[in-house]
Amino acid sequence: MRQKRTTIIDLAKACNVSKTTISFAFNNPERIGKETYDLIMQKAKELDYIPNPAGRNFSLKRKQTIGFLLPQQFEGTFSNPYITQVIQGIGDICTEKDYTLTLIPPFNDNMNDAVYKVSVDGLITMGINVEMDIVESLKRMFIPFVTIDGHPGEDTPSINIDNKAASYDLMKEVLENGHRNIAIVALKESEYEKSMRFESTTQIRLSGFEKALNEYGISLSDPNINIYDEECFIEAGMNVAKQIVKTNKDATCIVCMSDVIAIGCITYLKQNSYKIPQDFSVVGFDNIKTSTIVTPNLTTIMQASIEKGEIAAKTLFDLIDKNEIATIHKILPHRLIKRDSLKKIN
Amino acid sequence: MRQKRTTIIDLAKACNVSKTTISFAFNNPERIGKETYDLIMQKAKELDYIPNPAGRNFSLKRKQTIGFLLPQQFEGTFSNPYITQVIQGIGDICTEKDYTLTLIPPFNDNMNDAVYKVSVDGLITMGINVEMDIVESLKRMFIPFVTIDGHPGEDTPSINIDNKAASYDLMKEVLENGHRNIAIVALKESEYEKSMRFESTTQIRLSGFEKALNEYGISLSDPNINIYDEECFIEAGMNVAKQIVKTNKDATCIVCMSDVIAIGCITYLKQNSYKIPQDFSVVGFDNIKTSTIVTPNLTTIMQASIEKGEIAAKTLFDLIDKNEIATIHKILPHRLIKRDSLKKIN
DNA sequence: ACGCTATAGTAAACCGGTTTTGTAAACCGG
DNA sequence: CCGGTTTACAAAACCGGTTTACTATAGCGT
Known part of the structure; x- marks a missing residue:
């Protein structure tokens, strides 16, 4: 059976003072006499008294x-x-x-x-x-x-x-590098999120992509632009890469909304003997540390x-x-x- | 100025009952009459009353x-x-x-x-x-x-x-692969840790390494065995690799006590045009996910x-x-x- | 009509502190 | 020696709940 720790009352009794005095000793030492203070501190040490933070925080109406x-x-x-x-x-x-x-x-x-x-x-x-x-x-x-x-x-x-500007920058770079058949891997949204009229990060980034594409005369719904939804796991990224090579072999670049997914893609593709970026280019988003560790290093959007x-x-x-x-x-x-x-x- | 949320007393007053009754309504509904219960729930909704978890937990002497x-x-x-x-x-x-x-x-x-x-x-x-x-x-x-x-x-x-057995297994594998000039990167200990008579994880793993080395007639203090201490960061791993290539070029294998460090080593070495594992073998410890993402994939000790x-x-x-x-x-x-x-x- | 038992609610203690207010004794100047 | 101020402590209220113990009323069988 676990013991109870010493409370302010225990200590007050041991010192023959009120609990007010104990409280002052710990929080307003100048308000009490030196001898009492010393006695309290000594007894506190003896009895292992430390003010209970739960009680203290509750009293102070805070949680710290x-x-x-x-x-x-x-x-x-x-x-x-x-x-x-x-x-x-x-x-x-x-x-x-x-x-x-x-x-x-x-x-x-x-x-x-x-x-x-x-x-x-x-x-x-x-x-x-x-x-x-x-x-x-x-x-x-x-x-x-x-x-x-x-x-x-x-x-x-x-x-x-600025998610729109960031995703625009990313897609523009992809387009400037000559890619026209692009797989976009968006971050999967829950049904709850989809029900919102308000634009989610996924939707905002999509609109940034769209803006860049439009500047090249391409629409988001162009048959050469394919959008996938995926969760944000390495394995999910591997999975979507598998899908892409199966159903969308003509894509030259995979644009991911997260480095984690991009790295999953690269991992799957390399495991299956595709060369990056020769067979597929892959770009990500976030600039996580691992993006400098994968081979090849990942082109991405840095955010702090x-x-x-x-x-x-x-x-x-x-x-x-x-x-x-x-x-x-x-x-x-x-x-x-x-x-x-x-x-x-x- | 932020408002205060409704308390049990506020609600009790609003319902013309005691706070006991409110408490029962939320925790022991069967102890009070249906009509009172309904009234309380309705008023609770009106006043946005939700039992304050801080008070509740304090009373229940728990923190959840x-x-x-x-x-x-x-x-x-x-x-x-x-x-x-x-x-x-x-x-x-x-x-x-x-x-x-x-x-x-x-x-x-x-x-x-x-x-x-x-x-x-x-x-x-x-x-x-x-x-x-x-x-x-x-x-x-x-x-x-x-x-x-x-x-x-x-x-x-x-x-x-079993850190000794695990590190033994790792070093044995290194030795079986013919390596005899080995750089060991240990996890740096604080002065406080070093002052302990009790063996730290670092020391235990070192003893596992030693056991394997001894089986090959090699001592931990052999001039071909060099031990480095490093913090557990990617950058620290890069740093130690830099040191190793500078001062210990004959090492054929870098044995790290952490995948993070091992990956730092690999990253530095690759950036500096060394080939892994041709120029240096590198092994790690932990089997983090990234160890399957770096090229080459990292030989390591898996722990769950x-x-x-x-x-x-x-x-x-x-x-x-x-x-x-x-x-x-x-x-x-x-x-x-x-x-x-x-x-x-x- | 009586006593017994449920039912429905309340009052008060409690969790472990802080803080406001109160008070006795010591101190002080004139 | 008196009135006012300090000093040093204590009593009590409070933070927001839970829980034990108690009470009043209703319902019940006989």
Whole structure:
């Protein structure tokens, strides 16, 4: 049977003082006499007393914790370096501020309810938009939150890149390199996401692709442009590559909305003796570290993932500390990174 | 100014009942009359009342949260897929049990103090051993914990692989392939770790290497065996490879205690026009996903990282639920995975 | 009509702290 | 020596819930 740790009352009794005095000893030492203070500290050491943070935080009406609402189950989240880097950025700021970071699972479709069962001072979310129930719910519960890669509405902070411009840049590069038969691998959306009238990141990026294609007189619905939907796993990327070589052999370039998928593609293609970029060019999105490790190195769009997390966390702490509503809509820079996985043809 | 959310008292007043009744309505509906119940639920909806989890958990003397004590700063943790997979495993079990997972930064050298400022029902730690102060501290505070990759003492659960056997297997494979001039890249230990009399994972693995070497009549201190210490980053791996080609050109194989380092080595070597495994063989440890993505694929020791996290979490929940001390010392299987980064020579 | 048992609700204690308010004794200047 | 100010501590309220113990009323069988 586990023992109970010493409480403030235990210590107060041991010292023959009130619990007020104990509390002052730990938080306002100047308010009590030196001898009493010394006695309390000595007895505290003897009895292993450390103020219970749960009681303390409850009393202070804070949690000293912010939450990160996972955009998907743990597997998808933790196998995607882009997301783990975002978490790293958040975590670094939390460490600085002496807060802890709680990971909150996505709770499938009824996110709304379950979020309330966890207690945090604020929340960082990814990929949600203003139409989702959770936005309204969080506001109703007065839970401050900031959103990365999403559009939670005018009055709620968000951190994004210019996804349309970024995907335009990527597709333009592909087109400039002469590719005209292109497989696009989009990020699969849930039925829930699809039901939104609001444009998802996938749709925005598609529109960026479209803009570039249009400049070359090509429509998104052109028979030479094929769009696939895939989850964001290595294996999913391998899978879509398999499909592409089976059904769409004339494609010269595979444009992926995520490096993870792109790397999955490359891995599958190389395993099946295709040469990259000779047989297929492949480009990605995010510039995760692995994109410099695969052979060939991946042409991709860099976005500052750690910084995204850091800024999101800082913004959230502003919200929490100032106790007021900030409406920052930050657009971080992106950059096309040209490497070796995109071949110039014709 | 942020509003306050509705409390149980607010709702009680609105319904003209006591807060006991409200509490029963949410937790023991059968104890109150149907009409009262309906009224409460209706008013609760009107006023957006949801029981405050902080108050609830405090009252129930639980936190509904377990902590993961990061083995190093966020950067090192989140750039190492082995660790993120462990976290994934822990997270999956937390999700099942409706707990959340809190990431606790390592607090540098005075881990002991800071751990108490976070409130969790239990803790999962990595790489600590029985001599570290934190073990004693956690016990004194009656915080249940289980340790992954460490030896926290007889009476505290641990999850490990047989590191000596695993490293023996790895080195034996290297030797069987004819390598005799070997660079070993060990995981760098802090001064604090070095001060322990207890063997660290690094030292245990070194002893496994030694055993294999001895079978070939080679001592660890042989001039052809060179040991390097490195942090566990890609860049650190690149760095050590640079050192090795500069000062130890005769080495034919680089044996790394982590895939991350091995991949860093390969990346550097390839960037500098060395051929792997023709110029250098490289082997790693952990079997992270990227080890199948680099070219050549990495020969390594597989250990079930996700499963480690899962088992650790399950064990911890047993401790928490049963409220008693379990002393499970689990040794999970490992496996040598032969791939293409190790060349047979002579 | 009586006593017994359910039923439906309330009051109060409790979880472990913080903080406001109160108060006795010491101190102080004139 | 008196009135006012400090000093050093304590009492009590509070944070938002749960739970134990208690009470009033209704329903029941006999």
